[in-house]
Amino acid sequence: MKKLINKVDDVLTESLLGFGAAHGDLVSVTLEPKFVTRAGGTPKGKVALVSGGGSGHEPLHAGFVGKGMLDAACPGEVFTSPTPDQMLAAAESLGATAGILFIVKNYAGDIMNFEMAAEMLGGDHATVVTNDDVAVEDSLYTQGRRGVAGTVVVEKVVGAAAEAGADLAVCKVLGDRVNAATGSMGIALTSCTVPAAGKPTFDLGADEMEMGVGIHGEPGRRRVKMMTAEAIVAEMFQAITSSLKPKSGEPVILLVNGMGGTPLMELYLVYNAARRLCEDRGLKVARSLVGNFCTSLDMAGCSLSITKADDEMLNLWDAPVHTAALRW
């Protein structure tokens, strides 16, 4: 294992310290317990959005803390759920006056811990569970479908609604609606390597790839021989549209997400292939996002996400956002 780290046990702390120092205008970082909050606090009367999950998916979620998106993020150790006390401390630190919406990717550990935190918290709260990954039902850490890069779309759209004054019930319904309108699928050309493990999570041959991989390296649909980008994208697109069943003429948000080790040049090439497939099917690519947003450490690979977006979602997508990883 070759990584830019010092001691394995200090990776998360030192990375968070760097993140906080680099973005001191946007966020505050707390280390005991670990959470990241929006600098200046949650505006009075605004629903507070709290997300989190295992680290190793950066910029998800801390990179999305700021105006127009999240109020707090709780990073667990790499690929490990944050603890209820982290979530509770983060939520309590916000002094939220209009309730708290938890946005949780569908992994058993995250679900259990966020539920415990919500129970301990009391007060007005609700939870949106994201499960956009169409690749497999049930997986290594998940009952049902996994929550992956589509979570970014949920956090952006609901974050804008909360910023505009939507109440907790509206934010909850909207979050569930965006999640249901979103499908994703990922592929891996290489494994990732968890620092504490010191070796690749799984083995892939020099001519193999994993179709439908999870963001922790969980198995996908099948191990296949390496294919062209077009063939890979076609399979991802087919899987997503079989699930979402978008109508011809429907506007979509198209997200090509890098897994961490794949260069931008390839991601734009993948986007080109995905966009053509959308157009061939009569879908209107209304908004696009290409880059590393929900990663899997150093994994080479990517995911494709499609959100069927109505005018309300598109307007919220366009609303200003000011975070470390998304800004417009």
Added chain:
Amino acid sequence: MKKLINKVDDVLTESLLGFGAAHGDLVSVTLEPKFVTRAGGTPKGKVALVSGGGSGHEPLHAGFVGKGMLDAACPGEVFTSPTPDQMLAAAESLGATAGILFIVKNYAGDIMNFEMAAEMLGGDHATVVTNDDVAVEDSLYTQGRRGVAGTVVVEKVVGAAAEAGADLAVCKVLGDRVNAATGSMGIALTSCTVPAAGKPTFDLGADEMEMGVGIHGEPGRRRVKMMTAEAIVAEMFQAITSSLKPKSGEPVILLVNGMGGTPLMELYLVYNAARRLCEDRGLKVARSLVGNFCTSLDMAGCSLSITKADDEMLNLWDAPVHTAALRW
């Protein structure tokens, strides 16, 4: 070689098509010959900034085309200089009324081709050559020092000046001044793989790294055993500050740049180490940038850049920028 591509010969074209389609509000992409220009054209009376170089360093340079930064970028094939006709076509397409400033990284092929294009172009033009890499004098493709990630700082600061109405002579002097105030050094944990070559550019043992590597995988200062992030950053910091000789109390822009295959979590950890060294030396980290800006395909590694920044540079750094890869 496992890459998300179709045919090796089509990588650049398909990636540019994707880039243009994803950012149609910001850029126009021309394929014959290949160049990327700012959507809506160069404002009348504004100095036009034109950069370019071999592809494989994305988002550099096309990702920096837009308001407040570049007017055009000319991407060559991977790690290959663009041709004079590309540069000429890009420059002529701008209809620049206040002259053209070329920003060129110091590689022999780029220098020669940009000089030829400038000669063919005639009219008012000037060139800023960046050579911020303190690692080595003379290298595989370079006489003198190489131009690397510090080029991003030059393009941002001069881009803001041009947007604010600075004339060609002022932009040229400013560009040279920012370049002289900037030092960078890179390291590689793995090689990159050029699609047309199909295999890694160089070999690194499982416990080795290259200290001072170039952004095409050119040799650095020495091949060493893998070290901790702190030790790596200390050596980069020492090399840069030996060259720049910043004074205690001096404000700096601190840039931690990923080479393409290194996750953000590690880049923030590197930033944390670099920032501490700056502070220990009495430098004031006035602005920070962490992410993938001047990459080397899928290379794992990073570079550190420090710019001694006066108030003028900091104000220009803060000025609005609206490009695919930098936006505030």
